Amino acid sequence: MTPRDAQGPADLLISGCTALVHDEHQRIDFLEDCAVVVRDGVIDALLPAAEAAGLPARERIEADGQVALPGFINCHTHTPMVTLRGIAEDLPVEEWFNDWIWPIESNLTERDVELGARLACAEMIRGGVTCFADHYFEMDAVAAVAAESGLRAHLGWAYFSSQGPQGRERSLDFALRTRGAADGRITTALAPHAPYTVDGPDLAATAELALEHGLQVHLHAAENRAQTEHSLATEGRTPIEVLERAGLLDADLLIAHGTGIAESDFAVLARATGRIAVATAPRGYLKFGWDTTPVKELADLGIPVGLATDGAASNNTLDVWEAMTLTALVQKSARRDPTWLTARQALHHATLQSAQALGLGDSIGSLAPGRRADLVLVDVSGPHTQPVHDLAATLVHSARASDVVTTIVDGQVLMRDRKLLTVDVAGTVAELAERLPALTRRSDGTRIQTYET
Numbered sequence: 001m002t003p004r005d006a007q008g009p010a011d012l013l014i015s016g017c018t019a020l021v022h023d024e025h026q027r028i029d030f031l032e033d034c035a036v037v038v039r040d041g042v043i044d045a046l047l048p049a050a051e052a053a054g055l056p057a058r059e060r061i062e063a064d065g066q067v068a069l070p071g072f073i074n075c076h077t078h079t080p081m082v083t084l085r086g087i088a089e090d091l092p093v094e095e096w097f098n099d100w101i102w103p104i105e106s107n108l109t110e111r112d113v114e115l116g117a118r119l120a121c122a123e124m125i126r127g128g129v130t131c132f133a134d135h136y137f138e139m140d141a142v143a144a145v146a147a148e149s150g151l152r153a154h155l156g157w158a159y160f161s162s163q164g165p166q167g168r169e170r171s172l173d174f175a176l177r178t179r180g181a182a183d184g185r186i187t188t189a190l191a192p193h194a195p196y197t198v199d200g201p202d203l204a205a206t207a208e209l210a211l212e213h214g215l216q217v218h219l220h221a222a223e224n225r226a227q228t229e230h231s232l233a234t235e236g237r238t239p240i241e242v243l244e245r246a247g248l249l250d251a252d253l254l255i256a257h258g259t260g261i262a263e264s265d266f267a268v269l270a271r272a273t274g275r276i277a278v279a280t281a282p283r284g285y286l287k288f289g290w291d292t293t294p295v296k297e298l299a300d301l302g303i304p305v306g307l308a309t310d311g312a313a314s315n316n317t318l319d320v321w322e323a324m325t326l327t328a329l330v331q332k333s334a335r336r337d338p339t340w341l342t343a344r345q346a347l348h349h350a351t352l353q354s355a356q357a358l359g360l361g362d363s364i365g366s367l368a369p370g371r372r373a374d375l376v377l378v379d380v381s382g383p384h385t386q387p388v389h390d391l392a393a394t395l396v397h398s399a400r401a402s403d404v405v406t407t408i409v410d411g412q413v414l415m416r417d418r419k420l421l422t423v424d425v426a427g428t429v430a431e432l433a434e435r436l437p438a439l440t441r442r443s444d445g446t447r448i449q450t451y452e453t
Contacts, residue, residue, distance in 0.1 A: 071130025156191025306357030
């Protein structure tokens with residue numbers, strides 16, 4: 001826990017905060033009056049603030065009364081879809097996709113993707129997100145924006161079987177040439193859209209490529225119960241069984257949503273030999289009237305469940321703080337058990353468990369020496385967070401994304417005292433507004449796919 005004094009001044013010293021840490025059993029704890037010492041983008045030490053008072057540092061942040069948390073991780077989103085925020089509301093999912101989202105997406109240009117991703121990165125930085133997993137098209141533009149913004153990103157170029165083998169090949173090419181970019185902040189995945197849009201041979205080929213190249217596969221599966229019932233009717237298998245047949249449960253797999261996971265699927269997941277994870281985005285499920293992700297059953301299988309927002313077209317926000325709160329509340333309601341998914345468990349999902357879902361649990365997701373310095377500072381002095389009887393409960397059920405005052409990734413300050421330092425929001429919004437009429441046109445009637453239930 002002592003800093004390496006022989007290396008000279010620290011790059012960053014945060015002092016006076018209360019730090020959220022994990023013990024050897026991954027349980028949440030808090031260290032009061034703590035200092036975080038950062039060198040070369042890595043947490044060098046956590047010490048009592050008094051011990052750090054005399055340490056030299058190139059940059060200092062006095063964080064008295066603030067809480068230092070591992071940066072939140074958005075485990076599944078579509079950042080460019082902020083351009084469609086609020087455009088199709090109060091609709092069944094098949095109408096939402098077929099009549100609105102997919103026809104409009106056919107108008108997207110690379111510039112639209114870039115602008116949407118930039119606005120999304122600004123929103124996430126302001127909300128305490130330090131890493132996001134994106135699944136979309138024109139991902140070179142998203143990678144460039146992630147690098148420019150300073151965020152950490154886990155990126156996959158989405159594809160459908162209707163695009164032919166070129167879709168899968170483009171996803172692989174992007175993953176191989178982009179991983180490790182932005183000084184290692186960008187990791188990559190293969191990104192087939194879903195079992196209902198990517199056929200069995202294409203999924204099997206994806207599994208082989210993932211194993212050959214050491215890539216995660218990030219896809220939607222068992223998104224809702226109707227999807228599972230449709231798969232049973234047409235394939236004779238649940239979506240999870242389709243993934244097993246294709247060999248994807250032997251790979252490193254991130255499943256988005258899983259609200260339609262059937263009771264019989266738990267035995268299938270239990271025999272998986274790959275590293276399986278699930279991302280849950282509860283706000284969108286509430287809007288579409290879906291069930292929720294079976295977090296307890298997945299936990300019993302040792303499958304990490306990371307928190308997510310999905311895209312802003314369905315979720316309206318990229319607020320992982322809200323996703324954390326809703327996950328805790330919805331899980332209690334779904335199981336009729338007020339003791340399940342406590343505030344500390346919810347914080348674990350938002351931090352270390354989300355990092356594990358992306359295969360990054362050894363480098364981010366907790367505040368400890370040797371971990372990348374991805375962290376946020378939260379002000380809990382507001383009237384809506386006082387008094388503090390239980391800090392974990394205050395963070396989950398009282399604090400808001402707007403209480404994040406400072407966001408740091410790899411030791412670089414991206415927002416300080418609520419001032420964004422790496423993204424031009426005004427310029428982005430102004431240009432996006434000029435492009436919206438062409439982007440939101442539906443008269444062409446084209447769509448990349450048809451959603452069926």
